[in-house]
Amino acid sequence: MVEWVLTKASGWVRNGCDNRFLAHPGPSFFQPSRIIRVKFHAIGATMPNLNEGIIRSFPLHLPSPPEQRAIAHILGTLDDKIELNRRMNETLEAIARALFKSWFVDFDPVRAKAEGRDPGLPQPLADLFPARLVDSELGEIPEGWDAGCFGDVIEQLRDNEKPLASPDAIYRHFSIPAFDAGQWPKTESGESIKSQKSRVPPGAVLLSKLNPEIERVWLVDVQRDDRAVCSTEFVVLRPRPPYGRSYAYCLARSPVFRQELEGLVTGTSKSHQRAQAGAILGLSVVRPADPLARAFGRLSEPLLARTLECRRESYTLAALRNALLPKLISGDLRIPGAEGLVARAGA
Secondary structure, three states, rough: OOOEEEEEOOOOOOOOOHHHOOOOOOHHHHHHHHHHHHHHHEEOOOOOOOHHHHOOOOOOOOHHHHHHHHHHHHHHHHOOOOOOOHHHHHHHHHHHHHHHHHHHOHHHHHHHHOOOOOOOOOOOHHOOOOOOOOEEOEEEEEEOOOEHHHHHEEEEEEOOEHHHHOOEEEEEEOOOHHHHHHHOEEEHHHHHHOOOOOEOOOOOEEEEEEEOOOEEEOOOOOOOOOEEEEEEOEEEEEOOOOOOOOHHHHHHHHHHHHHHOOOOEOOOOHHHOOOOHHHHOOOOOEEOOOHHHHHHHHHHHHHHHHHHHHHHHHHHHHHHHHHHHHHHOOOOOOOOOHHHHHHHOOO
């Protein structure tokens, strides 16, 4: 047994305990049985509380120092890969969105050609851009492009489903809380999903109409055999050819579109403001020539497809880490040759 000390300056500390190990096992120490004991030792009738002396008296079993270091190494390696995937996703999305903004918002290649400058693109791609801007109802746009609406680029899918009617079926539930918690749907049985939902097919993009000032645009990862549904607070969108999913996704996340979307809100309650689906489809957009829309898809689709792969891998790694954690801390799963493992890893 070991002694833990709680100080105002440094929180939980213990001499001789590996700091990297401390970063992982905290939740395992506060299992229901231990929480009950904490409540039993709390003092005060009206507002029970703990003091440092009480906390110092709690005995806890810890693995040996070599095992602590090995556990920290294993779990830390998983955490590092998850973090690497997160940063990679940010970079890949930033590249796709920056390309979209340059081509379809700022019209950089068109302006360069109009000024006699090299647009900095391969010649076959540069040839797809016109060499001047013309007036339109949306202001200056590239010659040959159209002023249209969001509904010209995407269509809204309106298929609904009542999961409760199939209580034993397993659904992937794309909800607002699931988006906010890391953009990964919750796997649930039909009997646990009480209200009507919208069906989500492969290749869809979800756009939240609830509180539009919070950007919730979901590039969903749905396979053909998945039974996927989403909250009716999302509008289920599918791009119209020649526009691809990456074009629809980047458009829905572009600053100009977001600003217009925020102007559509109805409702007086700040927490329940919404934009109506019909109004969203009517938002003004600039439509490029078809060959250029297809060219953008060829460049951007692989980038965003990779983000889905990284997200899928991170979910698997997080599940593995969460399954290993209590078993490693409790000693149910031992690490043979723990000291040698860390030494070989250079820890």
